[in-house]
Amino acid sequence: MRQLTGVPASDGIAIGPVFVYSVEVPPVERRQVPDPALELQRFDDAVTAVTERLIQIEQETKGGYSAEDFEILEVQRMLLTDDEYGGVIRTRIETERVNAEAAVEDVTRNLAQEFSEVEDDYFSQRAADIRDIGGRLLRTLANVADIDMAHLDRPVIVYAHDLTPSDTISFDPAKILGLCTETGSATSHTAILARSLGVPAVVGVGAAEITDGEEIVIDGGEGLVLVAPTQQMRGQYEVRMQQYSLERDALIGEAHEPAVTTDGRALEVVANVGSVVEAERAVELGAEGIGLLRTEFLFLERRQLPSESEQYEIYRRVADLYGDKPVIVRTLDVGGDKQLPSVKLPHEQNPFLGHRAIRLCLERTELFQTQLRALLRAGFERNILIMLPFVSTVPELKRALEQVEAARETLRANSEPYNPETKVGIMIEIPSAAVMADKLAPYVDFFSIGTNDLCQYTLAADRTNEQVAHIASPFDPAILRLIHMTIEAGHAHGKWVGMCGEMAGNQLALPLLLGLKLDEFSMAPAAVPAAKHRLRTLSQSDCVSVAGQCLDCEDAEAVRAILEGVQRDLPEDS
C-alpha cells in the first residue's frame, strides 16, 4: 500500500479502480511547405472536425454539469474561429509557409502564455482552454482518436495530470466515483467539478505513477489517497464511506445552529480556507467566520505580484460573505519550501528553519506594505483581522507592528478610507513564541495556535518525512503544555486564543481543547458540521478535568488513551 497526500478538493470517500486519463499531444514535426493552400485546407478541415466534436460532446453530455461548463465549450468554439487565434494561425501558415501543426503549436503557446499573464483568475485559467483546444487540433491533424469517456464499462476513479472542462464534460457522471489529479488547487476546475457532481476529489498529489485498473481509496475530506490499500484499510474506508453520507446529511442539517456546550459556553467554530470558493463553501457548512484565510493563493502560480487593488477586492469579497462575523487574514507565508514565481528566493539548506513568512516580509517591505494596505482598506466597515505568521521573538513582533503602523500612516496621508482599529494577532507556531506568550500577549489582540508547525518544531520531526512524522503528534504532552501556556498567557492579558492547526478540527482533540479553554476553533470547512455537533455534546467543566489528566501524561499514547475513553462515553445519538 502506498499513501499520497494532496489537497482536499471535494469531500467524501471513494473506493474503486483507477482510470488513467492521459491526453497526449502528438509531437510536432516542423517543415516548410511548397503549397500553403493545402495546409490551409488541412487546418480548416481540422477546425470543422473539432467544432463538430465539441458540439457532439455537448449533445451527448449527461446531467450534472452546470451552464458554466457548457459556456466553456462555447468559448472554446469561439476561439477556433477567432481572428486572434484561428486567424493568426492561418496567417502564419500563409506567410511563413509552415505546416499547419507548427503554426497551431506556436500560436497556441503564445496565446496561452499571454492569457496566463492576464491579471484575472478567470482568464489566467482560460490559458488551459487554449492549450486544450490546441491539443485537440493537433490530435485531429495527426488523426489520433479521442479517449471515449462517455461509454465506460464500469465506475472508476479518474486519475489524470490535470483535467480541463472539455476533458471532463464528456465524462458520464454515473461512472465517476471520484477524481484525483497530479496538479491543481482547491479552486482548479477538477475541484469545482467534483463538488458540483458531489464526488470526492483530491488534487495536487504530485507525480504518483498509478497504473490503470489499480485499486485506490480517495479521502476527499483529508486529501489522502491510498494506492492498493490493504484489506484492513479498505474495510475501514468502506465502513466510513457508508456512514459518511448518512451522517453528512444529518450534520449539515444542523450546522447553522451555534456550538454551545451543555453548560452554556458558546464557542466560535470557524474555517481555514485558501480561496474565495472555499470561503463560500465554508458559509454553507456553518462556519461562523474565517479563522485562517491563507493568502498564498494570490501569489502562487503567477509571474507578477498581485496589486493592492486586486488584493483589496479579494479580501473584501471574502469578508462580505461573512457580514459581521470575523475574517482573519494571514499575511503572506512563503519562502523556504514554498516558492513564488514573482519573487526570486535563494535556495536554502534547511527551508523549514529559513527565511520565510514574516521574516521574508520584514525584509521585502514593499511586498508586505502592499498587502497590509489592502487589508486595512478592506477592513473599513468590515470585520477583517490581520494575523502575522511565524513570529518567533518579541523584537520581531515589534518590527512587524511598526510595518502595520506604517501602512496606516500611508493610508492616512492619502486620505483613503481604512479601518484604524483593525485587530492584529499572531500565530503561535514556533515553540519560542509559545514559551514567551506572556511577553507577546500585551502587543497583540489575539493568538491563533498553528499546531502543524508547532508539532514539528517542538518535537524536531519533519511532518513530511514518513519515518519520523509519527513523532510530531499533536497529542504529545509537550505540545499540550505549550498550548496550555499560550492560552493561559493570552487570557491573563484579556486576549482570546484560537487554534487554526489541523488539531482544532480533530474529533478526538475537541474535549481536550475545550478543557484547555480554547476560545476559537478553526478548521477545514468540511470538518465544521461534525465539530459543532461534537462541541454541543460536551460540557466545559467535565472537559477541564480531562485536560488536567492529559497534561499530566508521560506520552502521546497515554493522552490518546484518555481521549479515546472520552470518545467511547459519547451518548448514543452521536
Add this chain to the structure above:
Amino acid sequence: MQELTLTVRHKVGLHARPAAKFVKTAKSYNSQISITNLTRNSKTVDAKSLVGVVKIAVACEHQIKLEIEGEDEQQAAEALRTFIEEALEEQP
C-alpha cells in the same frame, strides 16, 4: 458611423461570461465594430474577437468606446448599449 462611450457595470468587467456574450452579440451584426478601453488607454481592437476584447482588460467601472460602421450600425449600437446597460440589473 455610430460612436458610443459607455461605462461597464458588470461586476467582473468584460471578462469571463460577459466578454463571451458581448462578442457573440457583436458577431450577430454585419457592421465593423471596434472597442477601446478608454480608462486603460488601450489600443483599439475588433469587438468580434474574444481574444482582443479580453486583452484590453475591461474591469468594472471602466469606460469603453465603441465604434460601429455598416448597414446595421443602428441596430448593433442599440443591442450593445442594451447589453452593457442591462448589466445594471444583474447586480444584486
